[in-house]
Amino acid sequence: xxxxxxxxxxxxxxxxxxxLGPRSARRAVLMLLKKRGPLMAPLAQAMAHVALTxxxxxxxxxxxxxxxxxxxxDERRDTGEICVVEDVADLWAMERAGAFKGRYHVLGGTLSxxxxxxPEDLRIPRLIERVRAEATREVILAxxxxxxxxxxxxxxxxxxxxxxxxxxxxxQGVPVGGELDYLDDGTIGAALxxxxxx
Amino acid sequence: xxxxxxxxxxxxxxxxxxxLGPRSARRAVLMLLKKRGPLMAPLAQAMAHVALTxxxxxxxxxxxxxxxxxxxxDERRDTGEICVVEDVADLWAMERAGAFKGRYHVLGGTLSxxxxxxPEDLRIPRLIERVRAEATREVILAxxxxxxxxxxxxxxxxxxxxxxxxxxxxxQGVPVGGELDYLDDGTIGAALxxxxxx
Numbered sequence: 001x002x003x004x005x006x007x008x009x010x011x012x013x014x015x016x017x018x019x020l021g022p023r024s025a026r027r028a029v030l031m032l033l034k035k036r037g038p039l040m041a042p043l044a045q046a047m048a049h050v051a052l053t054x055x056x057x058x059x060x061x062x063x064x065x066x067x068x069x070x071x072x073x074d075e076r077r078d079t080g081e082i083c084v085v086e087d088v089a090d091l092w093a094m095e096r097a098g099a100f101k102g103r104y105h106v107l108g109g110t111l112s113x114x115x116x117x118x119p120e121d122l123r124i125p126r127l128i129e130r131v132r133a134e135a136t137r138e139v140i141l142a143x144x145x146x147x148x149x150x151x152x153x154x155x156x157x158x159x160x161x162x163x164x165x166x167x168x169x170x171x172q173g174v175p176v177g178g179e180l181d182y183l184d185d186g187t188i189g190a191a192l193x194x195x196x197x198x
Numbered sequence: 199x200x201x202x203x204x205x206x207x208x209x210x211x212x213x214x215x216x217x218l219g220p221r222s223a224r225r226a227v228l229m230l231l232k233k234r235g236p237l238m239a240p241l242a243q244a245m246a247h248v249a250l251t252x253x254x255x256x257x258x259x260x261x262x263x264x265x266x267x268x269x270x271x272d273e274r275r276d277t278g279e280i281c282v283v284e285d286v287a288d289l290w291a292m293e294r295a296g297a298f299k300g301r302y303h304v305l306g307g308t309l310s311x312x313x314x315x316x317p318e319d320l321r322i323p324r325l326i327e328r329v330r331a332e333a334t335r336e337v338i339l340a341x342x343x344x345x346x347x348x349x350x351x352x353x354x355x356x357x358x359x360x361x362x363x364x365x366x367x368x369x370q371g372v373p374v375g376g377e378l379d380y381l382d383d384g385t386i387g388a389a390l391x392x393x394x395x396x
Contacts, residue, residue: 003290004262013241018229019222029216030287032245033252033261040249045212049243050208050227051234063231064202089228092201097200 001098017150038157059130061087061106061123069096072103078102080137084127086110086144094142102140105130109150111155124156141169205231211353216223243393257328259304259321261286269293269302276300278335282354284308292340300338303328308346309353322354339367 003011007029015025032040056062057069064070071077081102085091091104107122119125131139139160143149157167173191174183201209205227213223230238254260255267262268269275279300283289291300305320317323329337337358341347355365371389372381 004268006248006251006263007261008246010241010244013237013244016237017226019218019226026290028217028291029248030285031216033286034249036249036252036354039211039214040245043208044242044245044249045202046208046211047230047238048246050204051242054231054234063205063206070202083355086229089229092224092228131378132267166334177237 001123013050022163057106060104061108061126062087062091062104067148081140082127082130082134082136083140083142085142086149086152102138107143107152110143110146110152112148119155119159122152124159127156128159128163129161131160136165138168139167141167141170145172173175212229212254258302259286259306259324260289260302274299277332277337280325280328280332281338281340282341284347284350288340288342298338298387300336305350307343308341308344310346310348317357320350322357325354326357326361329358329361334363336364336366339365341367343370 009028011022011025013014014020014028015022017025020028032043050065053065053069054063055065057064057072058067059072060069062071063067067074078101081100082105083094083100083102084105084107085094086107086109088106091106094104104180105123105127107124109117109122111117111119111122127139130136139156140154141153142151153169160167171194172187173194174180174187180188199357209220209223209227210220210227213220216382219370220312230241247294248263251263252261253263253265255270256265257270257290258267260267260269279298280303281298281300282303282305283292284305286304287343290306292298292302302323303321305322305325307315307320309317309320321350325337330332337354339351339354341351351367358365369392370385371392372378372385378386
């Protein structure tokens with residue numbers, strides 16, 4: 001044991017963060033130890049504060065510090081459109097793009113037969129309730145273009161049949177700034193099938 | 199702004215850690231948010247505890263939670279040998295190797311004309327005091343094999359002249375498990391000059 005036990009414990013906890021291993025956690029803790037006042041103490045305080053106050057939004061599943069997340073609490077956002085995402089990370093990515101002005105619904109994962117994740121393990125029943133209760137016009141399925149993501153999208157589309165809501169999904173095609181030469185065959189095929197008149 | 203302000207603040211602080219950028223800090227915070235109970239709260243607590251209790255050892259400059267670090271407080275460690283290192287990271291690396299059973303002296307950097315770091319900015323005067331006061335037999339200069347490290351080693355060796363202490367430095371040569379083909383010319387030259395009888 002090189003460092004005192006308390007510091008080794010801290011290194012062990014830091015090493016569990018994604019992107020940090022035992023070596024880089026050690027380096028990060030050493031840097032924190034050198035900047036105890038300006039960085040370590042504020043970071044510890046910010047982390048303790050968030051750990052204490054963060055909670056899942058009771059409506060959409062986004063993470064906030066109140067029972068209603070800032071987006072659900074914002075009256076200027078269109079209640080007629082619900083964008084369904086797998087995860088809070090996806091919600092943040094959508095918000096960074098700044099292109100969507102409706103509300104969200106965070107599923108908390110995807111359906112997966114392998115990991116035995118069923119609709120009840122996700123926020124799918126809650127989504128169907130919301131669509132009925134909020135008189136939603138459109139549900140946008142912004143799920144990842146993976147097998148599990150698309151299976152989940154399909155399941156939700158079927159479950160919402162009969163509610164009269166319009167269901168759409170994100171367009172597939174060439175990424176903005178993307179070069180054809182580096183794209184996979186599936187994306188090029190999808191972009192060709194969904195071609196638009198100029 | 200995608201996440202609530204408190205969470206964005208936490209991401210900003212996390213992004214200042216070495217090895218984490220804005221994107222990976224966001225990913226780390228999302229992971230912490232998902233594991234609020236089992237990981238985030240204990241990590242915040244451990245960090246706050248270390249930020250509050252960590253201090254530099256008054257004798258050697260190592261980081262500990264008491265005025266005397268665990269190594270200086272350990273009576274089984276030989277007081278006759280002092281291993282001089284640049285940084286706490288180097289001390290930890292020496293301790294992991296487990297080959298040294300004496301005490302340490304952490305300089306806190308190297309002499310550098312460019313960055314105008316002089317002997318008074320490091321713990322060099324304190325080292326000379328210690329060597330006189332503790333009747334040290336040997337000072338081992340375990341400084342990095344960089345220009346600044348070697349300049350500092352040279353300065354310390356000169357400053358300790360007349361105290362009668364024996365001064366040594368780490369051997370230079372082929373790393374254990376190293377292949378000659380991948381070694382730089384300087385290391386091969388040093389290993390050849392310091393060759394030993396078999």
